[in-house]
Each structure stands twice: as C-alpha cells, then as structure tokens.
Amino acid sequence: MGVQVLAWPLVVAMGLVLPYSICEATSLGAVVNVVPLEITGGNMVRAHYTVISALPCPTFSGVCQTGEDCVSYITPFPFTGQIPTPGWCVRQWQKTIPSNYTANVTLGSTVNVFLFLRAGPYNRSHSLRLNQPPFCSLPPPLRANVNCPHRFPLTVKDLDKDKVRCRFARPDLGECLDCPEYSFLKIEEGTCTLVYNGKSSAGQFSLKLMVEDFPRYPPLPINVASPKAFSSIPLHLSLTVEASSGCNAGPVTTGLTPAGGATIHVLPYEQINVVVTLKSELESVSEIVVVGPPDLFRTAMKTQGSLATMNLTWIRGPNNLPSLLPLCVMANSKSLQSEPRCIWLHQRQMETLPPGTELTCKKTEMNLVLPISTLKNLILSELQLNNPSCNVIFNSTHVTANISLTGCGTKIVHSGSDLVYTNTLQSVRNSVISRLPTLVLPLACRYPAIEAKGPQYAITIPSEQETFGIVKFWLEFYPPGVGPFANQTRAFNLKPPSQRRRRDTSVRTSNRLDTLDLHVFSNATLDRVELMVGSCMESETADMAESKYILDQGCNAGNGSLEVVTSSSNARVYQIDLSTVNTQVTTMYMECTVYLCVTLIPSQKCPDQCNMTSSNQVMVDSLLTRTYTVRSGPISLLSTSPGTSTTGGVASATITTIAAPTTRASDAAAEDPTMVVGLVLAAIHVLLQSLL
Missing domain, CATH: 2.60.40.3210 (Zona pellucida, ZP-N domain)
Known part of the structure; x- marks a missing residue:
C-alpha cells in the first residue's frame, strides 16, 4: 500500500501575511493579502488577490502571464451571491510582485482594478524582523436603505500587534485614479468603522480605503507630528443604497455562530467546521453569502421559520496560502441585510x-x-x-x-x-x-483513494463498528420550551393556539397537551456523521398493533408535525400537533426507525429521503449504518404540575413535562441490513467510477 507519511511538531505562531486591495468601477470589492518574502529581504511579496465582480463571472484571462510566479485558484465551489442584482462572484489568485506596487490588474475582459500598495520593506527596530502589513477581511457587497443610518464595522488584524487605522484613499498620493468623496459617508479611522448617515439617494457606490499599521505609541502632544505608517494596504468596497421600506432590523446571528473577529487556529490536515445561524423576524432570509479561503465547503442553506443555517467546512491540506485567512459571512433578505460577521483562520506554523x-x-x-x-x-x-x-x-x-x-x-x-x-x-x-x-x-x-495492482481492484468495506463505533439511539419527549433544545422549541410555533382543535370531547380536559416535542438522539461523535430519521409511528398500545405514521420516509405525514431546526448533527427534534393524533386515551406509544450517515466528501450532505424523487435513486458518496427500530415507553398526554418528576427519568423543567423511558439501539432489533449494505456498495462503486 502506497502511503505518504506526514508529521509536524512544536507550534510556533509565525504567520506572515498582509492585504492590499484593488479597485475599479466594475468590481464590487477587492483586497489582496500579502506575505513578504524573506529571501528577497522583503523587496518582493506574495500577493493573494480576492476580487468580487458582478455577473457574468469573468475568466482568469489576463491574470497570469507566461513566466510569472502566478497561480489561479480555480475551484468547483466558487463564492457567489444574488443580491445586489444581477448577482456577483469571487475570483482569487496569487502572484509575486514588488512590495511597493502600482498597477492596473485586468481580470477577463470586463474588470480592471487599480492597485496601489506600499508594504515596505521595513525592519522592526526591536526584533529586526520584517514588518507585517495589516490584514483586511473582504465582506460581501454591503447594503443600506435611504434615510436609514447604518454602521459597518470592518474586520482588520495585525500579526505584529500594531495599531491599525483605516482612511479613504487619496488621489494626491497616487492611491487611486477615481476617488469619489461622498458627504453621506465617513470612516471612523481608529475603529475602522464605515458610517452611512442615510442622507443619499438610491444607487451603488464604490469605496476606496487604505488600511495602515502604526507603532503603538502613547498619545502624542498636539504639536508633534504623527508617526508615519509602516505600510498602506488598499481595501475596496461597494455599498448599494436601496429605496427605504423602513429602518427595520435585519437578520441577526445567533446560536453557535462565532463572534466577529474571532481567531480559529488550524493545525495541518485539521478540519474546521463552522455553523452559521441567523434569525430574521420581518423577512425570510433569501441567501447566506460567504467570502473566504479557496476550497471552503458550504452546505445548502437550510431554513425553518425565522431561522436560516449554513455549515462551513475547511480542511488545511498542503497549500501556499497566507498563514492568516479571513472568512466573512452575511445574510440577505429582500430589503434587509445582516451585519458582516468576519473571523480569521490562522494556519499555525510548525518547526522541523x-x-x-x-x-x-x-x-x-x-x-x-x-x-x-x-x-x-x-x-x-x-x-x-x-x-x-x-x-x-x-x-x-x-x-x-x-x-x-x-x-x-x-x-x-x-x-x-x-x-x-x-x-x-x-x-x-x-x-x-x-x-x-x-x-x-x-x-x-x-x-491514496485508489490503489491499483493490475486490472483487478480489491475493495474492502469497513464494518459498521469500525466506521461508527458502537451506535446507540434513544427517544425523549417534552412540551415546547422544555428540554435540551428549549430555546429553539419555545420560539417555534407549529400552529397558532387559536387554530388548534380538539379531537374528541371525551379527552377534552384542562390539562391536556396541545403539542408535544419528539427528540431523537444518537451517541454519534465523529465529524460529519448525521442522524437520519426514516419514519415514526404512534399507537395507543405498546405492541403498536394499530398505528399511524407521524413521519414517513423522513417526511411529515400530513400536517401534524414539523421539524425544528437545530445545529446538532446527533439529534433531531419534531413538534407534533396532538390534535392530529387519533388516540382516544391519555397515553400513547411511539416507534421510530433511525440510522447514521457519513458523507465521504465534506461539501456534501447525506441524502434527504423526503426529497428523493425515485426509489431507485442511488445514495452516492455516503456510508450508512443499519436501520434500527427504537420504541418508547408510555407517553402521557397530560400536563404535570411544576416540579413533578417524569416517568422516564428526565428532570421536570417548567410547568409541564413529558418523558418516555429510553430505548437504546442495543436493546432494539435492527432491520434486515441487506438493503443498506447494497446502498453502501452502490455508493462506493459509483465513487470509484467517478475517480477512475
């Protein structure tokens, strides 16, 4: 077996990177992160360009010339967005250029970006090391409304811990060819915050900024000149001002979304998973847009009510990228936009x-x-x-x-x-x-993914336990607003109370529950493993002799249940309208079929049974466990008083609590695994065909 051996030791934070920017009328934003090259004494830098262009997306024609140290980042997962119209895309590449640089950069036949960069070289007096210009994150295109003041915090970082300031570019210093001045915009230089006062007409405006690093001196007297910046890095943005529909709050980040400016340290071959969740009360989120490092995988946006979620994954393989990588996320609705949320991925350097x-x-x-x-x-x-x-x-x-x-x-x-x-x-x-x-x-x-010895290939399917470990599943039941996902279920309304109906007067009691939350859990801990729920049935009797589907093939059976979106991959939560449950008693039983799934490619999600259009559709690039049947104990449909313990050992949390005895997969019978193994074989067969 051919194997490549890789290892790195002691971690030393020695990231060398800096950004500058580009600008031009047809671009919607640009920045360049640069790394001074020690071998040239800092006279040359490796520049990493990121340019946002309006659709149609330009080609890389004109970026790299023959004989240049230049690489285009051609990726099957480009960063794109639909707002502002006609939409936009991101192009990224790297190139070795002088540290003091002025040029028109051409991208395809439609985009010309004027670049002015002053990055040294400057040797720091206390360490004699080359100065590192500041880093700038590039947010997606910004939006605001007429007559609605707005503040846009920009995310900057300096590896030398210098003071970073931002200002508008100046034509008299040769920093831009077209430097429009807008009376309705100003920049708070010390905090790098762009301020829009709302007093403009609708339109799209191009902004050209310079980001500079200064020594962290104490405040100087008024008659003493300010110290000169170590370096000046351009950052170009666009602001689209739209006709005002009211100064309402846009989507806001919530849940596990990292804090703005946070730094995530990444070891070699480490996989970073970021969950972004946004909540929008007035308008549904139409898109979550991202600008980040090449080969950042994104899942499709998932919405449930006012919540929108996207998962981001980045794997640090061998690369020639800067040690500090910005990642910015934003949400757009029809007329509103969330604040830009930008973080840093820091590729920690290894010693020999x-x-x-x-x-x-x-x-x-x-x-x-x-x-x-x-x-x-x-x-x-x-x-x-x-x-x-x-x-x-x-x-x-x-x-x-x-x-x-x-x-x-x-x-x-x-x-x-x-x-x-x-x-x-x-x-x-x-x-x-x-x-x-x-x-x-x-x-x-x-x-290597495939190792060939002659025309024959020997393929070994790992056992379920080798892939997933010893799997376990269980069910728990709570009223809305109670249990481990109380915050999500409390705000989730399956049906307004005024529309809920009672099934039969014989069970119309004052302490009868209207809705019930079903929590399905697994003990999965591996990255990217997802808990999948096939079907759930309810019955009046423990033997499930007469039962009714609540979920069927992963779908809601009728209007009686909806899934509550959570950020957990090892739990599923469903809210059940008890008015649709045809039981004439005050207790019921529930049985669910469950399994685990892991994708072989981080950018993909496990197949959604509910969205399958054909029973013959092949589950490609996924490994599955067997299907397990998990059955609950008796579930009371009556409310309990505050402080009353539950029948299943789950502590009472508020006014009413329902729980069922836990049934583990090890105690439950597994279904015939033949079908699932067949799917696994088909998946690997198709995967190998695609690789060959």
Whole structure:
C-alpha cells in the first residue's frame, strides 16, 4: 500500500501575511493579502488577490502571464451571491510582485482594478524582523436603505500587534485614479468603522480605503507630528443604497455562530467546521453569502421559520496560502441585510521535527517514534493523544505510540481524492501557569483513494463498528420550551393556539397537551456523521398493533408535525400537533426507525429521503449504518404540575413535562441490513467510477 507519511511538531505562531486591495468601477470589492518574502529581504511579496465582480463571472484571462510566479485558484465551489442584482462572484489568485506596487490588474475582459500598495520593506527596530502589513477581511457587497443610518464595522488584524487605522484613499498620493468623496459617508479611522448617515439617494457606490499599521505609541502632544505608517494596504468596497421600506432590523446571528473577529487556529490536515445561524423576524432570509479561503465547503442553506443555517467546512491540506485567512459571512433578505460577521483562520506554523523522528503508516495503525534529546525540559507525563486513554510510552531517549486508525481519537479528512488519518500528540497541562515548554505534534498518514495492482481492484468495506463505533439511539419527549433544545422549541410555533382543535370531547380536559416535542438522539461523535430519521409511528398500545405514521420516509405525514431546526448533527427534534393524533386515551406509544450517515466528501450532505424523487435513486458518496427500530415507553398526554418528576427519568423543567423511558439501539432489533449494505456498495462503486 502506497502511503505518504506526514508529521509536524512544536507550534510556533509565525504567520506572515498582509492585504492590499484593488479597485475599479466594475468590481464590487477587492483586497489582496500579502506575505513578504524573506529571501528577497522583503523587496518582493506574495500577493493573494480576492476580487468580487458582478455577473457574468469573468475568466482568469489576463491574470497570469507566461513566466510569472502566478497561480489561479480555480475551484468547483466558487463564492457567489444574488443580491445586489444581477448577482456577483469571487475570483482569487496569487502572484509575486514588488512590495511597493502600482498597477492596473485586468481580470477577463470586463474588470480592471487599480492597485496601489506600499508594504515596505521595513525592519522592526526591536526584533529586526520584517514588518507585517495589516490584514483586511473582504465582506460581501454591503447594503443600506435611504434615510436609514447604518454602521459597518470592518474586520482588520495585525500579526505584529500594531495599531491599525483605516482612511479613504487619496488621489494626491497616487492611491487611486477615481476617488469619489461622498458627504453621506465617513470612516471612523481608529475603529475602522464605515458610517452611512442615510442622507443619499438610491444607487451603488464604490469605496476606496487604505488600511495602515502604526507603532503603538502613547498619545502624542498636539504639536508633534504623527508617526508615519509602516505600510498602506488598499481595501475596496461597494455599498448599494436601496429605496427605504423602513429602518427595520435585519437578520441577526445567533446560536453557535462565532463572534466577529474571532481567531480559529488550524493545525495541518485539521478540519474546521463552522455553523452559521441567523434569525430574521420581518423577512425570510433569501441567501447566506460567504467570502473566504479557496476550497471552503458550504452546505445548502437550510431554513425553518425565522431561522436560516449554513455549515462551513475547511480542511488545511498542503497549500501556499497566507498563514492568516479571513472568512466573512452575511445574510440577505429582500430589503434587509445582516451585519458582516468576519473571523480569521490562522494556519499555525510548525518547526522541523527532531532528527530520527519516524512515523510509520500501516493498514490499521500509525506508529510514532520521537527522540526527545532536542526537546529540553518537556514533561513527558503530560503527553496525550486525542483520546487520553490511549497509551503514550516514553523512556529516557524516546517517546513511542501505536495509534489506531479507527480509535485513539483519530480523525479522517479528505485531501483531494485521498484519505488522511490525523491525530495529535500534545502536552495537556493541569497546572495553572508554567514556563516549561509544551508540545503540539500533528500526525497524519495519507492514503491514496485508489490503489491499483493490475486490472483487478480489491475493495474492502469497513464494518459498521469500525466506521461508527458502537451506535446507540434513544427517544425523549417534552412540551415546547422544555428540554435540551428549549430555546429553539419555545420560539417555534407549529400552529397558532387559536387554530388548534380538539379531537374528541371525551379527552377534552384542562390539562391536556396541545403539542408535544419528539427528540431523537444518537451517541454519534465523529465529524460529519448525521442522524437520519426514516419514519415514526404512534399507537395507543405498546405492541403498536394499530398505528399511524407521524413521519414517513423522513417526511411529515400530513400536517401534524414539523421539524425544528437545530445545529446538532446527533439529534433531531419534531413538534407534533396532538390534535392530529387519533388516540382516544391519555397515553400513547411511539416507534421510530433511525440510522447514521457519513458523507465521504465534506461539501456534501447525506441524502434527504423526503426529497428523493425515485426509489431507485442511488445514495452516492455516503456510508450508512443499519436501520434500527427504537420504541418508547408510555407517553402521557397530560400536563404535570411544576416540579413533578417524569416517568422516564428526565428532570421536570417548567410547568409541564413529558418523558418516555429510553430505548437504546442495543436493546432494539435492527432491520434486515441487506438493503443498506447494497446502498453502501452502490455508493462506493459509483465513487470509484467517478475517480477512475
């Protein structure tokens, strides 16, 4: 088996990157992040361009010339948006240019961007290292309404921890060819906040800014000249002002969405998952738009009521990108827009491994031998793998570890069409503060997707337990606003109370529940594993002799239930209208079929049974468990008083609480796995065909 061995050790934060920008009438925004090249003394930089252009999306024609150190980022997942019309797309590329640079950059036949950059070289007096110009994130095209003042915070960052300021570009300094001045716009230089006072007509406006870094001196006297900026980096934006329909609040971020300006540190071959959730009370979200690093995977936007959710995934494979990567997200509705939410992905740099380090990749495990002669004062007893229960053995000369590819917290990511198994050996310190060194050592074994020996291919399907571990499922029941997803279910209205009807006067009691929330759980912990619910039935009797579908093939059966969207991949929540449940008693039972699914490609989602148009549709690029049947105990349909405990051991939370005894998958019978295995085989067969 051909295997590529990969390993990196001690983490040192040494990101070198900076941005400048481009600008032009037909572009809707541009920025360039740059890395000074040490080998040239900083006289040359590697420039990473990001340009937003109106549709139709321009080609890369004119970007790279023969003989230039230039690479275009051609991706099957380009960043696009529909608002403002006619829509827009993002083009990205890198090129080596002088650190002080002025040029018209041509993109295709439609976009010309004037670029002025002053990035040094400047050697910092205290460290004699090259100065790092500031980074700028590029948000999607900005929007505002006439007569509605608005503030747009820009996200900037400086790796040297210099003071960053923003100002409008000046034509007298040669920073732009067309530098319009708008009386209704100003920039708060110290906070890099663009301020729109609302006093403009409708239209689209091009903005050209310069972002600069300054030493962090204390305030200077009035008669002392301000220090000169170390570097000046252009940032170009667009603002579309629309006819006012009222100054209403736009969508707002909620849930697990990272805070603006947050930094996520990324180790080699680490997979980063970001969940973005926005809530819009007045208008439904029409799109979630993103501008980020190349090969950032996005799932389709999912909406439920006032909530809109998108999952973002980025895997750090071998790349020549800057160490600091901006990622910006925004939501658009018909006439409103959320605030730009921008974060940073920081590719942490690794030092060279000690001589004699060996990482051997085998079929079922990776074996590490690490000399410790150069790792002075390292506390070896603090070393752990992702799963601390796996042994790390050490003596006076070496650290050794045998790391299972299916255990010890080993994770699987994709790099192109190859599979990469990753783990991390690191110091886990329980003491408060220490000056002793710590170790962070990413480990990775890379396996080609297909290994051919002659015309025949031997394909081994991993067992369910090897892929998913020992799986378990269970059901829990709560009234709306109670339980682990109380915040989501409290705000979710399946049907207004005025429209809810009672089924029969014989059960019309004052403490009868109108709605009930069904929570389906799994113990899945692997990345990208999704809990899938096939069908759920309710019955008056424990043997389910006479039953009615509440969910059928993943779909709502009638108007009696709706799924409540959560950010959890190992739980599903459904709100049930009890007026549609044809039971004449005050208790019922429920049975659901469930399984787990994991996609082989991060950009994809597991197949949605409800959206399948044909029973013959093949589930491509997914691995599934068997289908399990999980049955509840008796579920009371009557409210309980505050503080009353429940029949299933789930603590009472508010006025009414319902719970059913948990039924684990290990206690429930699995369905005939033949059909599921057939789907898995079909999926892998189709995947191999596509790769060949």
